[in-house]
Amino acid sequence: MLYTCSTDVPKKTLGKMKHYYITHGHGNDEVVPDKRDLDLYKKGVITAKGFAINYEVKLRSREAYDWMERVSREASHEDIVLIGEEETEKGYLGMLVEMMVSMFAGKIKFQYLGKLQ
Numbered sequence: 631m632l633y634t635c636s637t638d639v640p641k642k643t644l645g646k647m648k649h650y651y652i653t654h655g656h657g658n659d660e661v662v663p664d665k666r667d668l669d670l671y672k673k674g675v676i677t678a679k680g681f682a683i684n685y686e687v688k689l690r691s692r693e694a695y696d697w698m699e700r701v702s703r704e705a706s707h708e709d710i711v712l713i714g715e716e717e718t719e720k721g722y723l724g725m726l727v728e729m730m731v732s733m734f735a736g737k738i739k740f741q742y743l744g745k746l747q
Contacts (some may be wrong), residue, residue, distance in 0.1 A: 632705040632742045633732070634712045634723045639649040644665050650701065652723060660697040661689065685722055689729050698726075702734040705742075 637653065643666075650658050654665055663685050671681040689696060704710055714723040728743055 631709050632702070632727065633709070634714065634727060637713055637715055639713070644711060646744045647705065647711045649713055649732045650710075651711050652714045652726065658697065660691070660693040661726055664688065668724070681722075683726060685725055689726065695733070699734060699738070702730050706739045732738045 633647070652662055653676075654662055660696055663681070667676065667681055667684045670676045671678065676684075688699070694728075701710060701712075711739065712723055714721070716723060731742055
């Protein structure tokens with residue numbers, strides 16, 4: 631199963647789930663939004679739509695595709711949680727999961743169960 635949560639979820643809640651931090655400095659750079667785009671969005675220089683377009687372009691790279699395919703395959707037989715710095719499901723974690731579901735739901739059997747509380 632695939633879940634998401636923000637970094638403020640206590641580690642004990644994660645239990646024995648395998649987790650991936652989708653944040654800068656924790657690896658997984660293939661699917662972490664570019665720091666420059668995040669900074670520009672937070673400063674109001676680019677809109678949410680502009681940020682989303684830039685992030686979607688990144689998610690369509692070969693490296694991101696390979697990462698999403700591998701993690702989707704893992705989620706078909708173990709609990710996986712994607713951890714980000716945001717608290718809403720409509721941010722970049724939501725975009726990442728939507729992309730994974732649309733790309734691999736028919737190829738790899740996995741299920742997204744939503745945000746881990």
